[in-house]
Amino acid sequence: MMKAKAADFILYDQAxxxxxxxPEQAVRDDVEKHHWLHVGRTLAxxxxxxxMLVPMVLVFLLWRYLPMYELLGCFKVGDQVxxxxxxAFAGFSNFKLLLTGGNNPAMSVEFWRAMRNTFLLSFYxxxxxxxxxxxxxLFFNEVKSNAARSVMQVLTYLxxxxxxxxxxxxxxxxxxxxxxxQGVGSEMGGVISQALAGLGLISKQTAKAGLLNDPxxxxxxxxxxxxxxxxxYDSIVFFAAIIAISPTSYEAAQIDGANKWAQMRYVVxxxxxxxxxxxxxxxIGHLLMVGYxxxxxxxxxxxxxxxxVVSTFSYRxxxxxxxxxxxxxxxxxxxxxxxxLVIGANTIAKKASNTSLY
Amino acid sequence: MKRKLEISExxxxxxxxxxxxxxxxxxxxxxxxxxxxxxxxxxxxxxxEVFLWPLAxxxxxxxxxxxxxxxxxxxxxxxxxxLFLTLYGTLWSMLTAILxxxxxxxKRLLFRKSFNFFLVFTxxxxxxxxxxxxxxxxxxxxxxxxxxxxxxxxxxxxxxxAAMNIILLRNAFEGxxxxxxxxxxxxxxxxxxVLTKVYIPMSKSTIATVSLLFAISRWNGYxxxxxxxxxxxxxxxxxxxxxxxxxxxxxxYIAGWNRNYAPDSVIYALVVCxxxxxLIIYPxxxxxxxKGVNVGGVKE
Numbered sequence: 326m327m328k329a330k331a332a333d334f335i336l337y338d339q340a341x342x343x344x345x346x347x348p349e350q351a352v353r354d355d356v357e358k359h360h361w362l363h364v365g366r367t368l369a370x371x372x373x374x375x376x377m378l379v380p381m382v383l384v385f386l387l388w389r390y391l392p393m394y395e396l397l398g399c400f401k402v403g404d405q406v407x408x409x410x411x412x413a414f415a416g417f418s419n420f421k422l423l424l425t426g427g428n429n430p431a432m433s434v435e436f437w438r439a440m441r442n443t444f445l446l447s448f449y450x451x452x453x454x455x456x457x458x459x460x461x462x463l464f465f466n467e468v469k470s471n472a473a474r475s476v477m478q479v480l481t482y483l484x485x486x487x488x489x490x491x492x493x494x495x496x497x498x499x500x501x502x503x504x505x506x507q508g509v510g511s512e513m514g515g516v517i518s519q520a521l522a523g524l525g526l527i528s529k530q531t532a533k534a535g536l537l538n539d540p541x542x543x544x545x546x547x548x549x550x551x552x553x554x555x556x557x558y559d560s561i562v563f564f565a566a567i568i569a570i571s572p573t574s575y576e577a578a579q580i581d582g583a584n585k586w587a588q589m590r591y592v593v594x595x596x597x598x599x600x601x602x603x604x605x606x607x608x609i610g611h612l613l614m615v616g617y618x619x620x621x622x623x624x625x626x627x628x629x630x631x632x633x634v635v636s637t638f639s640y641r642x643x644x645x646x647x648x649x650x651x652x653x654x655x656x657x658x659x660x661x662x663x664x665x666l667v668i669g670a671n672t673i674a675k676k677a678s679n680t681s682l683y
Numbered sequence: 684m685k686r687k688l689e690i691s692e693x694x695x696x697x698x699x700x701x702x703x704x705x706x707x708x709x710x711x712x713x714x715x716x717x718x719x720x721x722x723x724x725x726x727x728x729x730x731x732e733v734f735l736w737p738l739a740x741x742x743x744x745x746x747x748x749x750x751x752x753x754x755x756x757x758x759x760x761x762x763x764x765x766l767f768l769t770l771y772g773t774l775w776s777m778l779t780a781i782l783x784x785x786x787x788x789x790k791r792l793l794f795r796k797s798f799n800f801f802l803v804f805t806x807x808x809x810x811x812x813x814x815x816x817x818x819x820x821x822x823x824x825x826x827x828x829x830x831x832x833x834x835x836x837x838x839x840x841x842x843x844x845a846a847m848n849i850i851l852l853r854n855a856f857e858g859x860x861x862x863x864x865x866x867x868x869x870x871x872x873x874x875x876x877v878l879t880k881v882y883i884p885m886s887k888s889t890i891a892t893v894s895l896l897f898a899i900s901r902w903n904g905y906x907x908x909x910x911x912x913x914x915x916x917x918x919x920x921x922x923x924x925x926x927x928x929x930x931x932x933x934x935x936y937i938a939g940w941n942r943n944y945a946p947d948s949v950i951y952a953l954v955v956c957x958x959x960x961x962l963i964i965y966p967x968x969x970x971x972x973x974k975g976v977n978v979g980g981v982k983e
Contacts (some may be wrong), residue, residue, distance in 0.1 A: 367793055373874040374786045378798065381783030381849065385805060388841045392810030392818040408821065461706070467699035479966070480707040483714075486961050488903030490921040491954055494928050495713045498950060501932065504729075513731045516716060557710060585691035610807055617812055618906045622925070636812050643813030644910070656811030664808050 399657045403643070403650025412650070419654035436655060439638035442631060443659065446547060446620075447612040453548050455608055457556040459601065462563035463593070481557025493622040496550050500542075502535025537623060540630040547623065547632075559604075566600040567593060602674050610667030613659050635659040714958070721748050721951035728945035748948035752956060760916055761923035764835065765902060768919055771839045772901040777894050779844065784852035785878050788859075802846040819911055834912040842907050843900055848893045855889035856882050895968050902961065920957050927953055 336347050368375060394409065399419055401412035418427075426433030461481065468474040484492065499517040513519055518532035527536075536542040574592050583591065617636035624632035635655050643652025715735060723733045724740025732738050752758050786792055787799060810818075823837050831837070859882055867881050883890060905921040912918055918926075930936050931946040940946055 364793055367791070371791065374789060374792060377782040377786040377874075380779040381844075382798075382801070384779055384841075384844050385801065385846075387822070388815075388818065388844070389805045389809075392814040393808070395814035395817050396810045398814065398817070409817075461703070464699035464703045467696050468703065477703050477707045480710050481703075483965065484710050486899055486903075486965060487958055488905060488921050490903070490905045490925050491958055494924060494950065494954055495717065497928065497932075498947065499713065499716070504934070504937075516731065516734060519731060553710060557706075584689055585695045614809065621906070639811065639813050644816055649813055649817060652813040653811070656813060660808055660811055667807050 396653050396657055396660075398650055399653035401650050403648050403653065415650060419650045420658070422651065423654055423658075435633070436635075436638060438630070439633045439635045439655070440659075443613055443615050443634040443636075446544060446615050446634060449544060449548050450551060451608060451612065454551050454556070455605065457552050458559035459563050459597075461556055461560040462567055463589070465560065465564050466567045466593075478557070481560070483557070484554045485558035487554070489616070489618045489622060492550060492554055493619060496546060496623065497537060500536040500546065502538060503533040537625065538627045540628045540632070543624065543628045543632045547619070550619075562600060562604060563597060566597040570596045606667065606670045606674055609670040610663070612666050613663035714955075717951040717954050720945075721948050721955055722746060723945075723948065725943055725945045725948075728947050742943055745944050745948075747942070748944040748952040749956070751944075751949055752952050757915075757923060758953075758956075761918055761920045764917055765920040767835060768838055768904065768908070769898055769901040772843050773894055773898045775839055776843055776848075776897045776901075777890075780849045780852055780893065780897075781878075781883070781890070784849050785856055785882060787849070787853045788856035802849060805846050816910060819907065823911065833917070834914070835917055837911055838904070838908055843897065843904065845896075845900070848896055851889060851893055852886070855886035859885045891968070899961070924953050924957055 335344055337344055398409045398412065400415060400417070401409060402415045403412065403419075421427060422429065423433060423436045465474055465478065468477065499515045501515040501518075503514045514522075514532045514535060518527065518536050521527045522529050522532040531539060536546060570593065574596070575588060578588050578592050613635070615634045615636060617634065617640065620632060620634055620637050621640065624637065636659075639652030639655045642655070643649045712735075716733070719735060719737040720728055720733050722744050723737045724742045724745060726742065727733050727738035727740030730740075732740070737744055787795065787802075789795075792798070809815075819837065819841060822841050823834065826832075826837055863881055863885070864877055867877050872880065903921060904919065905925065908919050909922045909925075912922075928950050931950050937946045
């Protein structure tokens, strides 16, 4: 909090040549003196404004915050029929069961696997998915012809507007297994698997068995399809930051003898750094919110080994097997870690570069 | 004055053009492949001969895969359900978002910081899939108790709100000069008139962007519609598409297939049908996105 200076609330009126107290400061003083009275008066005066907030607040309360209350079911014996309040208290037993196994060690193994997969999918997304839009934006900046750039941008944004179902359907079809039915369906598998087999990157058997049935390929498919889907669209923000750089900065650098690499390093990167930091914090904030929809649509029993994430784990236990307490406990741990990550990232960014998102 | 390109700049330019072209073509390829496969002859699809262009195979180019879709009542049903969800869902989301964002954009709003935090917090922390599910079940019971038995209304009203979109709108409203608002108030405008006659016309491009973001997320919605809508006649297009995908790749279902088109062609035809509306409006909307999406300003 900055300390208020006299100049902040005493204004010089040029027209009359006199000093007067800033009217806003007078209001502030007034607020301090009669706080709650003021609150009441303002509410009454601006009741229309507060009425406008009601639908939004209701939607968020009922369908965003109430579920957070239901999340407390992680301390209860879960049940889909009884509400959280009616369920019996179970203390930390759900957590204990997940973390150590208790009488069902297989489930604990499954949970740790899901935790590990969540981290890895997010981490690889951060390593490969995050730099891609920045690189694309740098490339877009090189294309000086507006027509050519527009065409490229239109094409690269396009996949973002497709639904997860369309995207996963295409992925499934492009790398699907060869048909086992005699005479019906391709025996060789999807067109991408064939191309990869043709290039010698994977064996013919693997292509025929279907890449989505092989745990070794799930993460790659997930990341590649993620880049395909959103790298173009995500580059908009960075591209906007790059074209905002004044041409004089480049000219100055060129006169000083900077080559392309030096221009990148000393002109472009510092200029887009704050945007990059903000996007990075956002990204880290969503690090553990792996898109469960995409995973549910892409994974199958054969690939649980690498594909099962915490959300899908709790989907199977909570929604399909009615063990909601257990599922909530899993999500609770996931979400708390995720939130600590976003707060941590935000704090570090604030300290390091004076840029923060929240 | 035209400066000569340095060698490093030239190299970078060449790399940029090449990689961008390759990436853009990669983005387009699956759609071209889907269209080609949807209309290729059955033998061309089954023998994996189609790579880019539609091939006739032994029986020639066919449109019967599309015909099978168009002849399916469930397809038209799901299409109209999706239109319903998109139309009403977008209207409802926009109504709540515009009203809320307008109030939040006012400096004189009390507890403004708290309200903003209330929004932003949902971007950090979500309850997760199972508590959300239990919540929707409870909501659906409550809706039934007041006489709304159609699950589609549950999807419309309870789902699809996004804090980010409200923040985009709020930022746009904050950019409207307060002098114009004051002038309107001096002329006797009410709060509602200020919103509809001053703020909304002055932030058209953001409003267009945000309604499109809402509309697209509604059009594309799958998971919760699948979980919450029991009646298969009320399923939206995405759920139908997924069910068909599962059906036509099921080896039992396609055993003894003896038609003029491959089972895969039906899936591709359906994919094409479900993306066509987006492809049609896409050229008109994409110019807004570069302008309207200003992400830098979540901070309060």
